[in-house]
Amino acid sequence: METLKPRDAKDVEDAVRAAIAGEQPLEIVGHGSKRAIGQPMATNALLDLSALNAVSNYEPNELIITVEAGAPLADVKSLIDSKNQQFAFEPIDTSGLLGTPADAGSIGGMIAAGLAGPRRIRAGGARDHLLGAHAVSGFGDSFKAGGKVVKNVTGYDLCKLLAGSWGTLAVMTEVTLKVMPRPESERTLLLRGLDDIAANAAMTMALGSPYDVSGAAHLPGSVLRTTAGPLGEIGAPDQALTFIRLEGITASAVHRAASLAARLASFGKAEILEDAASSAAWAAIRDVAPFAASGPRALWPVWRIVCPPASGGKFGQALARESQGEVVYDWAGGLIWAALPPSADANAKILRQRVEAIGGHATLIRAPEPVRQAVDVFHPQAAGLAALGQRVRASFDPKNILNRGRMLRGAAT
Amino acid sequence: MSIKMPEPDQAVLARRDEIVAALRKIVPGEGVISSAAEMIPYESDGLMAYRQPPMVVVLPDTTKQVSQVLKYCHANGIRVVPRGSGTSLSGGALPLADGVLLGLGKFKRIREIDFDNRAVVVEPGVTNLAISQAVDHKGFYYAPDPSSQIACSIGGNIAENSGGVHCLKYGMTTNNVLGCEIVLITGEIIKVGGKTAETCGYDVMGIITGSEGLLGVITEVTVRILQKPETARALMVGFADVEAAGECVAQIIGAGIIPGGMEMMDKPAIHAAEAFVHAGYPLDVEALLIIELDGPGVEVDELISRVESIALSCGSTTCQISVSEKERLLFWAGRKAAFPAVGRISPDYLCMDGTIPRKQLPLVLRRMKEMSEKYGLGVANVFHAGDGNLHPLILYDANKPGEMDKAEAFGADILRLCVEVGGVLTGEHGVGIEKRDLMPEMFSEIDLNQQQRLKCAFDKDGLLNPGKVFPTLHRCAELGRVHVHGGKLAFPDIPRF
Incomplete structure (x- = not known):
């Protein structure tokens, strides 16, 4: 497959225009760290944005950073970290899950995938942090969306569509993101031995408290039987762990941890993990370490299920039991990562029926290509919404040139 | 009226009686208003300088009726203007002479409160404040708090992506909505999201x-609710010049502190507010900051002292810290x-709404002062300082010939300046008709075309709220055409591997 490596936005425009003229769909790649996610595509050239890697403008006091889409996420993270700032939505690093090189990934890929980590319950997702973008549409035109300030309602909020669109609407060339202060301290309450239902209740109580919880996750005991790394070190085999995180200035985090522990006393006596231990645990939760490609469940398909948080425990417990699979809960039960024993359709049909019944949806994040060919990777929508989504896509890319078929099964041909 | 609205369709106007009768079949009884006198309350919204009676007002009370009204209008090529509580400051709900004004005021029910999932399902006509009141007994609230929150509807908040003084820390409407039901102009009902x-x-x-x-027309909304912070306290800090106040704001953010609210007022605004509510504002300062910290008591106390020392180091001339809830509210009363x-x-004023990079504040205020002299009109400034959202209030007298035009020209100059220094035309009030013709200051024709293509995906005949947001309307067929550029060379002149 031919690889094109544009030097600037103009090159991207030229490449897309040529692709339109030649009716040759393009695969859009930042660093390629998430290429294994999505429906297999029908593209015959690769548009590699890694040369668009400059930080155009970083203004910590304005809480914004403007970066070219191909900039390495790791570099940008360490830049803002040097000013005690962060991307508050805690973007997930999929390298462990997918078995790709660690610390890879671009800023554009982070936004296009829109996979937010544990702090999503408090700080929102990638969509909530994308303030502006320059992008090339499937018309071959470079356009601007949004602005470079934190508060803006001028025109349609096209940024919302670009975030999480997996490169199917436009090729982002530069993005402006909101950055937020990194908390001074963090404390994590650790409860041991709760079953999924009780853990869900504890997390619901924590989120219903005034203590400003920034992470609430639960790992059933069976998951921890074989998990290496920080989670394995904290846990004992077959003993479930429930984590609830509080962040802020030290005095506040300490105070809230103590107050919340008292409120949750009926669920057991909470241990408290401090700063480094806490953040190591949350990085492992964020990146779904129990289902790492280097671990024993490497061959199991992995689903990302988003559901009403208070329904998570009951749903996840039944799913794990009946499928002989494993689940991990984040977002106080509102996000369930499920690894299911291998099957031709990754259990898509039954899983989706059940998740729809509780008002949720499921995305197949990891599966071998034949499985991703056979099932809908992204959750099928009701007919009206699906048709509207396709009209929206066509309003950006009528010739279906960009990442053809990545989000919709059957659209690749 | 200096804003030109789309020409009324005479063929539609000629069919008015028939249209009214058809709408009455869909929405019986008092749900259709067609007499000139009864339509007066609907002639304008919060942008009161503009008035236009609609062709007819329809007030449905079910999603099905909304769907049937839209379907009918779509089939008959009739324009529709949706309206919530009519508090838009940008003219978003200004009627069209040949349009149906679709009011959602009867959608008043709170359908479900789900504390476990921290979600509330409401009809679009429910007011912003009513949501917080409905969940208050369990310590919850709905975070976005536009200053019209007593009156403005949640449906309107979604349409406008409303902000408020707390949105630096808690986000705008878009960051606090989980789901909605919309009806497209075809009558099709679409559900998005949920809990x-x-x-x-x-x-x-x-x-x-x-x-x-x-x-689309919003017929149901699911919002997320939060627990109220345990406490809140405020500082009121005065500065001898605007630069020092701006520097103080920058240093607070730079120190990693995101206050629950951080507001600035300039001298004219301070004086007007003090004369009105007697909040105890210092009158000898050029800029006043009200900074609110919220959270647990230990956190608030600590941050108050950090902010106080930053303010001192920036040369504050006065600094008061609220010691009671009563005093905190008094600080806010003036703002x-x-x-x-x-x-x-002033007999009349225009409220502008641009956002700028905060560091540009001294320059913007200086230039605004020059413009004020040039136009011979006063201006007072209130400013959501944390997020750079500026609200200049231009003082004028509509009874003096030509003064409103002058005020509008002054306002347009301010917004051009906001864009020039790297900001945007509107931070929270919306474009509506008010800033419509300034859109090309911020967006190129290509940018605007892309936005209008999206409109085509929802409403290809352009029947929903035409004349708002976009200065020039293009036909969807024309916008959707793909131009094939250049020759046959596959990928010219790009490095390849």
Whole structure:
């Protein structure tokens, strides 16, 4: 497959225009760290944005950073970290899950995938942090969306569509993101031995408290039987762990941890993990370490299920039991990562029926290509919404040139 | 009226009686208003300088009726303007002479409160404040708090992506909505999201929010609610010049502190507010900051002292810290009453709404002062300082010939300046008709075409709220055409491997 490596936005425009003229769909790649996610595509050239890697403008006091889409996420993270700032939505690093090189990934890929980590319950997702973008549409035109300030309602909020669109609407060339202060301290309450239902209740109580919880996750005991790394070190085999995180200035985090522990006393006596231990645990939760490609469940398909948080425990417990699979809960039960024993359709049909019944949806994040060919990777929508989504896509890319078929099964041909 | 609206369709106007009769079949009884006298309350919204009676007002009370009304209008090529409580400051709900004004005021029910999932399902006519009141007994609230929150509807908040003084820390409407039901102009009912943190597929929820009634009519909303912070305290800090106040704001943010609210007022605004509510504002300062910290007591106390020392190091001349809830509310009373306070010192005022990079504040205020002299009109400034959202209030007298035009020209100059220094035309009030013709200051024709293509995906005949947001309307067929550029060379002149 031919690889094109544009030097600037103009090159991207030229490449897309040529692709339109030649009716040759393009695969859009930042660093390629998430290429294994999505429906297999029908593209015959690769548009590699890694040369668009400059930080155009970083203004910590304005809480914004403007970066070219191909900039390495790791570099940008360490830049803002040097000013005690962060991307508050805690973007997930999929390298462990997918078995790709660690610390890879671009800023554009982070936004296009829109996979937010544990702090999503408090700080929102990638969509909530994308303030502006320059992008090339499937018309071959470079356009601007949004602005470079934190508060803006001028025109349609096209940024919302670009975030999480997996490169199917436009090729982002530069993005402006909101950055937020990194908390001074963090404390994590650790409860041991709760079953999924009780853990869900504890997390619901924590989120219903005034203590400003920034992470609430639960790992059933069976998951921890074989998990290496920080989670394995904290846990004992077959003993479930429930984590609830509080962040802020030290005095506040300490105070809230103590107050919340008292409120949750009926669920057991909470241990408290401090700063480094806490953040190591949350990085492992964020990146779904129990289902790492280097671990024993490497061959199991992995689903990302988003559901009403208070329904998570009951749903996840039944799913794990009946499928002989494993689940991990984040977002106080509102996000369930499920690894299911291998099957031709990754259990898509039954899983989706059940998740729809509780008002949720499921995305197949990891599966071998034949499985991703056979099932809908992204959750099928009701007919009206699906048709509207396709009209929206066509309003950006009528010739279906960009990442053809990545989000919709059957659209690749 | 200096804003030109789309020409009324004479063929539609000629059929008015027939249209009214057809609408009465869909929405019986008092739900259709067609007499000139009874339509007067609907002639304008919060942008009161503009008035236009609609062809007819329809007030449905079920989603099915909304769907049937839209379907009928779509089939008959009739324009529709949706309206919530009519508090838009940008003219988003200004009627069209040949249009149906579709009021959602009867959608008043709170359908479900789900504390476990921290979600509330409401009809669009429920007021912003009513949501917080409905969940208050369990310590919850709905975070976005536009200053019209007593009156403004949640449906309107979604259409405008409303903000408020707390949105630096807690986000705008778009960051606090989980789901909605919309009816497209075809009558088709679409549900997006629900009680989940994320929707699936393209973020239709995100694009509906802030679309100013151009994409669909909202008939149900699911919002997320939060627990109220344990305490809140405020500082009131005065500065001898605006630069020092701006520097103080920058240093607070730079120190990693995100206050619950951080507001600035300039001298004219301070004086007007103090004369109106007697909040005890210092009158000898050039800029006043009100900074609110919220959270647990230990956190608030600690941050208050950090902010106080930053303020001192930036040269504050006065600094008061609230010691009671009563005093905190008094600090806010002047700021919250700033608009009516200015209304007392001037027969009329125009409220502008640009956002700028905060570091540009001294320059912008200086230039604004020069413009004020040039136009011979006063200006008072209130400013959501934390997020750079500026509200200049331009003082004028509509009874003096030509003065309103002058005020509008002054306002347009301010917004051009906001864009020139790297900001945007509107931070929270919306484009509506007010800033419509300034859109090309911020967006190129290509940018605007892309936005209008999206409109075509929802409403290809352009029947929903035409004349708002976009200065020039293009036909969808024309916008959708793909131009094939250049010759046959596959990928010319790009490095390849």
